[in-house]
Amino acid sequence: MFKIVSEEISSGTSSFQILGFSKFTALSGEIAKLRTEINQSLPNPLTTSILKYLDDQTVIALQCTHEATKDIKNLSNWGVVVSPKHPGRKRVSGAFDKFKLESAWGISPHLVPYDSLHSPSGIISLAYQMHGLNLGAGGFAGMEGHALLAGFTSLENNFAEGLILIWTGYREEFSICNLDSTNSQILEGYALAITKQKSTDTNKRIQAGLNISWNKNAKNPAFVAPLSLENLFQIPDNFQTDWTFQIAINVLADFIPASI
Amino acid sequence: MDEEIWITGVGVGCPMGFSLAEFSKMLLEGKSAVRKVELFDITNHPSQIAAYIDEVPASKKIPNETFRSRSKAEQLYIHCMGQAIADADIEKELTRENCGLLLGTGSDWLLSWEENFFLGGDNYKLPGRETAPYFQFAKDLYQIEGPVLQVSTACASANHSLIFGANWLKMGLVDICIVGACSINVTPITLASFGNLRALSRRNDAPEQASRPFDKGRDGFVLGEGGAIFILEKASHAKNRRASCHGKILGGGFSSDAFHPVIPNPDTSQIEIAIKNALNNSQTNLDAVDYINAHGTSTPVGDAGEANAIRNVFANQFRNIPVSSIKSMAGHALAASSAIEAAACLVALQHQAIPPTINLENLDPACDLNHVANTTVEKKLKRVVSNSFGFGGSNSCIVLGKA
Numbered sequence: 001m002f003k004i005v006s007e008e009i010s011s012g013t014s015s016f017q018i019l020g021f022s023k024f025t026a027l028s029g030e031i032a033k034l035r036t037e038i039n040q041s042l043p044n045p046l047t048t049s050i051l052k053y054l055d056d057q058t059v060i061a062l063q064c065t066h067e068a069t070k071d072i073k074n075l076s077n078w079g080v081v082v083s084p085k086h087p088g089r090k091r092v093s094g095a096f097d098k099f100k101l102e103s104a105w106g107i108s109p110h111l112v113p114y115d116s117l118h119s120p121s122g123i124i125s126l127a128y129q130m131h132g133l134n135l136g137a138g139g140f141a142g143m144e145g146h147a148l149l150a151g152f153t154s155l156e157n158n159f160a161e162g163l164i165l166i167w168t169g170y171r172e173e174f175s176i177c178n179l180d181s182t183n184s185q186i187l188e189g190y191a192l193a194i195t196k197q198k199s200t201d202t203n204k205r206i207q208a209g210l211n212i213s214w215n216k217n218a219k220n221p222a223f224v225a226p227l228s229l230e231n232l233f234q235i236p237d238n239f240q241t242d243w244t245f246q247i248a249i250n251v252l253a254d255f256i257p258a259s260i
Numbered sequence: 261m262d263e264e265i266w267i268t269g270v271g272v273g274c275p276m277g278f279s280l281a282e283f284s285k286m287l288l289e290g291k292s293a294v295r296k297v298e299l300f301d302i303t304n305h306p307s308q309i310a311a312y313i314d315e316v317p318a319s320k321k322i323p324n325e326t327f328r329s330r331s332k333a334e335q336l337y338i339h340c341m342g343q344a345i346a347d348a349d350i351e352k353e354l355t356r357e358n359c360g361l362l363l364g365t366g367s368d369w370l371l372s373w374e375e376n377f378f379l380g381g382d383n384y385k386l387p388g389r390e391t392a393p394y395f396q397f398a399k400d401l402y403q404i405e406g407p408v409l410q411v412s413t414a415c416a417s418a419n420h421s422l423i424f425g426a427n428w429l430k431m432g433l434v435d436i437c438i439v440g441a442c443s444i445n446v447t448p449i450t451l452a453s454f455g456n457l458r459a460l461s462r463r464n465d466a467p468e469q470a471s472r473p474f475d476k477g478r479d480g481f482v483l484g485e486g487g488a489i490f491i492l493e494k495a496s497h498a499k500n501r502r503a504s505c506h507g508k509i510l511g512g513g514f515s516s517d518a519f520h521p522v523i524p525n526p527d528t529s530q531i532e533i534a535i536k537n538a539l540n541n542s543q544t545n546l547d548a549v550d551y552i553n554a555h556g557t558s559t560p561v562g563d564a565g566e567a568n569a570i571r572n573v574f575a576n577q578f579r580n581i582p583v584s585s586i587k588s589m590a591g592h593a594l595a596a597s598s599a600i601e602a603a604a605c606l607v608a609l610q611h612q613a614i615p616p617t618i619n620l621e622n623l624d625p626a627c628d629l630n631h632v633a634n635t636t637v638e639k640k641l642k643r644v645v646s647n648s649f650g651f652g653g654s655n656s657c658i659v660l661g662k663a
Contacts, residue, residue: 012432050521079516086369086390093384095449096377104304107449109457113521113651116367117412122652125516131530133514134654135420136412139367140393149409150424157427159514173387 014156016210018243020193022067023233024060028170029183031056038062042127043075050123053110055091056187057084057168058120064166064191065124072162072193079132079160080124083147085169085229086140088115093176124164132160141169145227152212155196162195167229190232211244264495265426265510266663268503269348271340272603273442274486275311276590279343284607287615288636292468292589294482300378300448307460309467311484311591312446321401330397331375333368336442337398340489344438345402348491348503353436360406360434361399362425364417364441366595368393374449394442406434414650415555415592417441418488418599419658423512425492435497442487443596451483457522461558471592472619473556473585474563474627481557484591488599505663507606510544510643513537517653524565524649531569531655535647538657539573544643546577549659551614551639553601553646556585557592564626566647571629582639584632588618598648602660605644609662613638 026034035052038059039045046054054062061082069075091111098106113119117136125134133154138146144167151165171186194210235243270280275293277283286293293311302308316335318324319342327335345351353359372391373384383389393410407428411420418441425439454460461480463470471482490506498505515534519525539546555566571578586604593600608614613636620633642662649655 044518079514088367088370089373089384092370092373095453096374096384099449099452102304103301104306104448104452104455107452107456109453109459111370111449111453112366112457115370116414116651117365118414118417118650118652118654119521122414122516122521122654125518125653126520129518131516131518131533133420134413134516134652138410139365139412140369140390143393143410146409146411149407150411153409153424153427153431156431175387176385 013211013213014152016155016194016196018192018194018208018210019072019162020068020070021191022064023190024063024067026060026187027183028056028185028187031059031187034063035059038066041066044127044129046127053114054123055087055115055119057087058123060168060187060189061120061124061166062127064189065128065164068164068191068193069128075128075130077132077161078130078163079154080121080130080134080164080166081137081147081151082120082124082166082168083138083144084120084136087119090176091115120168144229148227151194155194162193164191164193166191167232169229188229188233190229208239208243213244262430264508265429266493266495266498266505267490267507267509267606268493268498268505269344269350269491270506270603270606271343271347271489273316273336273339274590274593274600275313275484278317278339280603280607283603284611287586287589287604287607288611288613290589290616290618290635292618294467294470294591296467297446297451299446305451306455307451307462307483308464309461309470309482310446310451311482313485331394333371333394333442333444334397336444336487337395338401340440340442340487341398341402341438344489344491350436350491351402355403355405358406358434359404359436359438360428361395361404361408361438362421362428363395363410363439364421364595364599365393365410365412366414366417366443371444371447374447378448404438412595413654413656414652415594415597416648416650416654416656417595418597418602419512419646419648419656422490422509422602423658426509429492429494435493437492438489439492440487440489440599441596443485443594445483445485445594454483459559469619471558471588473554473558473588473617474567474624474631475620476622476624478558478560478563481559481587482591484593486593486600487596488603490602507609507663508661510659510661511538511542512656512658513541515655517655519653522651524562525653526565528565528569528572531566531649532573534655535569535573535645535657538645538659542659544659546574548643549581549645550641551608551644552581552583553605553644554583554585555647555649556587556617558587564624567627567629579630581630582614582632582637583629584614584617586615598646598656601646601648602658605646605660608644609641609660612641
């Protein structure tokens with residue numbers, strides 16, 4: 001699936017330790033139950049008034065964070081980067097329909113806080129009491145590489161001690177003209193817990209690392225698959241070798257997974 | 261020691277002007293851009309005022325018909341990016357792969373669904389109908405081929421883009437970096453959503469007086485919109501091509517409140533950490549800060565918290581450091597606000613003059629600071645600080661330096 005790219009053309013490399021990872025799949029009809037269940041396992045459980053407004057992708061991101069960080073003792077100085085794929089569709093759809101009927105009075109005040117690109121990362125920082133930076137990256141299908149680029153920039157410049165990188169989305173986007181069908185849509189999430197520093201606070205450290213290299217003279221790698229949620233899900237759970245990603249600066253404004 | 265990062269080009273488009281010169285004039289004259297919203301029916305909107313753009317000036321880069329066929333947000337990117345590129349005289353460099361694009365954003369897809377909805381469409385209901393991010397058309401127009409990153413920390417987004425962009429240059433990831441943000445916010449749904457959140461001022465009968473950061477009578481922020489785009493280069497790269505310098509990015513810092521999705525933490529320690537991180541990162545001593553461009557949105561809780569954080573960080577120095585919030589004039593442009601405020605800091609550094617917080621008539625004692633109230637103050641400025649905080653508890657602070 002991935003192409004090996006020569007190291008010699010790199011003009012810079014960063015290496016990170018992977019302390020945890022998780023992947024999670026759920027049907028949209030299962031989100032309501034998951035919403036309640038996940039809250040019981042959060043270090044800082046969310047109030048009902050927050051929990052009930054979370055977008056489905058934020059719920060998945062919380063679940064992924066739970067799994068990816070279970071062996072990390074202290075997340076206080078960690079940050080989080082989330083790359084959802086156009087979240088908020090269900091609520092926005094309802095909002096537009098209500099606007100037709102009730103105009104401004106019908107619009108929920110929770111649209112912006114809970115359905116924007118920044119929303120999932122803000123919720124995770126709150127639930128896990130992470131005080132490093134939290135941000136959303138990308139936001140559109142095909143922009144999953146933005147999370148890795150944002151995370152890499154943050155850790156390389158010591159803006160956080162470690163980072164949870166999370167990708168979420170529906171396996172296939174769906175029409176919400178027929179609301180019944182929304183219960184059978186598949187939601188996916190993938191998370192990595194990475195740090196630059198050697199950590200001593202975990203006993204079950206995954207040995208593989210994450211290497212990112214960049215260069216200004218990359219050969220044309222047009223046939224190489226870009227980073228995507230779909231491709232992340234194809235990585236075996238028991239991976240032991242390092243992941244290497246390359247920023248192909250002159251060809252694609254995105255990451256190329258070069259090897260795993 | 262790291263090489264200096266220069267800002268060699270600036271493009272501005274906001275209700276206070278469509279060039280740095282226009283923006284400077286209105287800013288230093290202390291004029292409000294807030295007015296009654298006439299873009300759509302505002303009946304039933306709790307807040308009926310905003311600082312908004314009627315029409316983005318046409319671009320010479322493309323035919324007017326093509327330009328007008330794009331959404332206002334795309335037009336704004338074309339305008340700001342084009343102006344910044346022309347200002348830096350760098351267009352011929354842009355097909356090179358080592359020019360990166362790093363922008364702050366809110367949620368482009370929500371706005372694109374809304375635009376489509378009000379045109380009678382139903383893209384929001386159907387799969388695969390999401391339009392490209394708003395920067396995409398300008399990126400393609402200027403053939404920017406380097407790495408691209410779109411980040412969001414709500415109202416702090418643009419500060420992140422500027423600080424990350426400076427770091428891309430330091431890391432050698434790119435030689436030129438285009439940073440900033442453009443955001444069109446004054447739409448029926450956004451105005452209603454923030455209005456119903458009770459975040460917006462309801463001083464509908466006096467628009468120009470509605471945004472009053474740090475004043476006792478403040479009752480919420482005023483929605484704004486616009487953008488600013490900057491061209492960043494290492495000093496050596498800029499000097500090699502004899503580019504001029506508007507100012508320097510000296511460093512930045514971040515933190516998260518981890519308190520609430522909307523409400524700022526009354527314990528301001530995380531804001532203080534973001535400011536301290538920025539000062540450390542830029543090797544700036546407390547007594548070297550000549551001006552603080554406050555986040556200062558005009559919300560009761562937010563302004564008092566920021567003032568408290570500034571007092572705590574600067575301790576007995578705080579009375580020596582002038583503070584102002586240009587949101588009193590420009591409104592709150594959300595994801596683009598810190599880009600517009602970075603442009604305001606460059607204006608301050610270039611003119612050696614601090615734009616005021618207008619409408620500051622009756623200072624809230626909880627906001628006690630060395631305020632530049634109502635009229636511009638001339639001052640020797642070398643280093644300035646700009647705070648920006650966002651929903652989700654994101655705190656950011658950038659330090660800018662004189663050219």
